[in-house]
Amino acid sequence: MKKLGEDMVKNCAGLPLAIVVLGGILATKYPSLTEWLKVSADVKSYLNNNKCEVLRDVLSLSYDDLPPYLRPCFLYLSHFPEDYEIPADRLIQLWVAEGIVSSKQGDEGQIEEDVAEGYLMELAERCMIQVRERDIATLKMRSFQMHDLMRDVCLSKAKEENFLYIADQSNACQLSTIERVHRVSVHKYFPIQGIKSPHLRSLLFFDEFFPCEEREKVLPLTVTNYVNNHRNEDFNLRFCFVVAFVNCVLTTKFRGIWKYMFNNLNFLRVIDYERRGDAGWKLPNDIGKLIHLRFLRLRNLNFRILKLPSSLGNLSCLQTLDLRIISKRRCWESIHVPNVLWRMQQLRHLYLPYRCSPETKLELGTFGNLQTLVNFNTKNCYVNHLINMTNLRELEIRGPFNIEDFNTEELDKNPPIIQSKYLHSLSIFYYEGRIDPRHLARLLSSCQNISKLNLNVEIRRLPEYDYSSSNLAYVHLRGCNLEEDPIPTLEKLPNLRALKLHVGAFIGKEMFCATEGFPKLESLSLACLENLEDWKVDERAMPSLRQLDIQKCRQLKKLPDGLSFIATLQELKIGSMPKTFEDKVKEGGEDFCKFQHVPSITFHHCGHCKC
Structure with a gap:
C-alpha cells in the first residue's frame, strides 16, 4: 500500500x-x-x-x-x-x-x-x-x-446540479427567466422583485438589506445633493420638509421589498441576513404569511420602530429564530417582543434581543426541543420555564437573574433550575448590576455537566467548588470583582484546560497556585487585573501548562519562580506591562535563566500602554 x-x-x-x-x-x-x-x-x-x-x-x-x-x-x-x-x-x-x-x-x-x-x-x-x-x-x-x-x-x-443561484447586480435579470430556482444566495444587492420562482426555499443575504448607493438611485439627484449640502446647518423648515420627503420615499421602498418577499415567496424555509443596515420603519405584519419558515435570522438589521409584530406567532414551524435586531438610533435601545413565541413549539435555537422592553414578558415553557437559548433574563422571562427545556445545550443569560421565592435559610430545599443533562455551555453577562452569589450557586448546582463557563457579572464571591461541574474545561471570568483569591477554588477543577481572568475578575493583591493545583490546565490568561501585585506558584502546580498570557497587570512585580519548573510551557506572551517587568524576563534580565527553556517568549507594547 x-x-x-x-x-x-x-x-x-x-x-x-x-x-x-x-x-x-x-x-x-x-x-x-x-x-x-x-x-x-x-x-x-x-x-x-x-x-x-x-x-x-x-x-x-x-x-x-x-x-x-x-x-x-x-x-x-x-x-x-x-x-x-x-x-x-x-x-x-x-x-x-x-x-x-x-x-x-x-x-x-x-x-x-x-x-x-x-x-x-x-x-x-x-x-x-x-x-x-x-x-x-x-x-x-x-x-x-x-x-x-x-x-x-x-x-x-x-x-x-442546479443546486442554487448566486445573485448579484450583474446577473439578477436572469432570475426572472428561471422558474425552478430553489435557493438564492445574494452576494451583492439586487432588486428582490427579480425573483420570480414560486418554488424558492431559501434566501441568504450577504450584503446590506438596501445599501446607501441604492437609496440614492430612488431619489432625485437634486434632493440628494440638497440633503448632503445642508445637513450641518441650523434648523431650517425647508430642510426638515426635504428630509421628511426622503424618509417617505425610502419607507415606501423598504415596505415594497418586504411585501414582495412575504406575499410572493410563500414556500420559503430560510431567510438569513448577514450584514447590518437600515431595513425600514418596522418589520411588517405580513411576515406571518411565511408559515413554512424553518430558519429566520434578522441579526443586526436596523428598524426605526422596535416593536415586533404579533404575527410572528404564526411561524409555528420555526426551528431557528434570531431576533437580535438593533435600533437605527441607539444600538442598545430596548425591543418589544410580543408574547407569541410559545406557539413555536418546534424551536431548537432561540436568540432573543440584546435588550427587551420592560413590557416584554415571554412564556417559554413550551420549548421542550430548545437547544440554544441566548439573551435570557428573569426580567422578561420566567426562570421556572428553564426546567422544561430538557434538551438545552447552551444557555446565555444577559441581564438580571433572580430566583423568585428563594429559600435563603435552607439552600438545598430550593427546586432545581435546569434539568437538561445536555447543557454544556453557560454564560452570564450583566453590566448594570450584580447577581446574588447564592442564586448563582443554585444555578451552577443545576448545571452539573457543563464544560464551558463564562461570567461577566459582579458577584464579589465565587461559589464553592462543590457547586461547580467537574467537567468544566473552560472558565472565563470578567468584571466579577472577586475580593478573595479565586485560585484555591478553581485549581480543584480536575478537567480545567483553559482559564481566563480578565478586566476586574479579581480585585485583590495576591494569588497563589498550590502544589498539584490545575492538573490539566493548558492555557492561562491574566489581563487587566489592576491590583494584582504578588503571584506565587508552587513547584508542582500547573504541570500541563503550555500557554501563558499576561496583559496589563501593571502592578505585578515579577513572574512567579514556580513557573520555571513547568517543563510543558511552550509560549509566554507579555503585553502592556512596565518596562521593568519586561527587563527581568528578557535575555540578560535577572529572571531570564528561569524561563529560557520556553521556546517562544514575546513582548509587545511594554512600558507605555495603560489598561
Whole structure:
C-alpha cells in the first residue's frame, strides 16, 4: 500500500493541495487495499483526461468520491462568498432547516444537529474544508473556510446540479427567466422583485438589506445633493420638509421589498441576513404569511420602530429564530417582543434581543426541543420555564437573574433550575448590576455537566467548588470583582484546560497556585487585573501548562519562580506591562535563566500602554 500511495502522490505533480485532498480520500478507505486500488484507477482515469489540470481533476475526484448523504452538504457551502469564514453552528442549523440531514441517518438517539456535526467532521477529514477555530472546551469545530480552488469545484458542481443561484447586480435579470430556482444566495444587492420562482426555499443575504448607493438611485439627484449640502446647518423648515420627503420615499421602498418577499415567496424555509443596515420603519405584519419558515435570522438589521409584530406567532414551524435586531438610533435601545413565541413549539435555537422592553414578558415553557437559548433574563422571562427545556445545550443569560421565592435559610430545599443533562455551555453577562452569589450557586448546582463557563457579572464571591461541574474545561471570568483569591477554588477543577481572568475578575493583591493545583490546565490568561501585585506558584502546580498570557497587570512585580519548573510551557506572551517587568524576563534580565527553556517568549507594547 505504501508503494501504491507513492505512485498516486507522483500523479499529483507535487501540488500540495492535490496531495492533501488525495490523502483525505485515501484515509476514508484505509486499510482496504481493494479500495485504494480503485482510487488509484480513478486518479489515473481523471488525470489522463487533461494532465494540465491535475489539481482541478483531483479536487473533482474528491467530490465524486463523496457518499450520497455528503454531496448536498458540500454543495450547500457554495452559498458563502469567497474567503468567508463559515460558523459551524450556523451552517448546521441551515442544513437541518432545509432537511439536508436527518436523525434517521445517524445512530439511534442522535438528533439532527449531532448527525450534521458528524458530516462536517467528515468533510474536514477529507480535507475539503479547512478548520479555522475550535471550541477550547469541547474541541469541536467553531468555524472553517474553503480553499479558493475547492470552492471553484463546489460552485461548478452546484451549477451543474442546479443546486442554487448566486445573485448579484450583474446577473439578477436572469432570475426572472428561471422558474425552478430553489435557493438564492445574494452576494451583492439586487432588486428582490427579480425573483420570480414560486418554488424558492431559501434566501441568504450577504450584503446590506438596501445599501446607501441604492437609496440614492430612488431619489432625485437634486434632493440628494440638497440633503448632503445642508445637513450641518441650523434648523431650517425647508430642510426638515426635504428630509421628511426622503424618509417617505425610502419607507415606501423598504415596505415594497418586504411585501414582495412575504406575499410572493410563500414556500420559503430560510431567510438569513448577514450584514447590518437600515431595513425600514418596522418589520411588517405580513411576515406571518411565511408559515413554512424553518430558519429566520434578522441579526443586526436596523428598524426605526422596535416593536415586533404579533404575527410572528404564526411561524409555528420555526426551528431557528434570531431576533437580535438593533435600533437605527441607539444600538442598545430596548425591543418589544410580543408574547407569541410559545406557539413555536418546534424551536431548537432561540436568540432573543440584546435588550427587551420592560413590557416584554415571554412564556417559554413550551420549548421542550430548545437547544440554544441566548439573551435570557428573569426580567422578561420566567426562570421556572428553564426546567422544561430538557434538551438545552447552551444557555446565555444577559441581564438580571433572580430566583423568585428563594429559600435563603435552607439552600438545598430550593427546586432545581435546569434539568437538561445536555447543557454544556453557560454564560452570564450583566453590566448594570450584580447577581446574588447564592442564586448563582443554585444555578451552577443545576448545571452539573457543563464544560464551558463564562461570567461577566459582579458577584464579589465565587461559589464553592462543590457547586461547580467537574467537567468544566473552560472558565472565563470578567468584571466579577472577586475580593478573595479565586485560585484555591478553581485549581480543584480536575478537567480545567483553559482559564481566563480578565478586566476586574479579581480585585485583590495576591494569588497563589498550590502544589498539584490545575492538573490539566493548558492555557492561562491574566489581563487587566489592576491590583494584582504578588503571584506565587508552587513547584508542582500547573504541570500541563503550555500557554501563558499576561496583559496589563501593571502592578505585578515579577513572574512567579514556580513557573520555571513547568517543563510543558511552550509560549509566554507579555503585553502592556512596565518596562521593568519586561527587563527581568528578557535575555540578560535577572529572571531570564528561569524561563529560557520556553521556546517562544514575546513582548509587545511594554512600558507605555495603560489598561
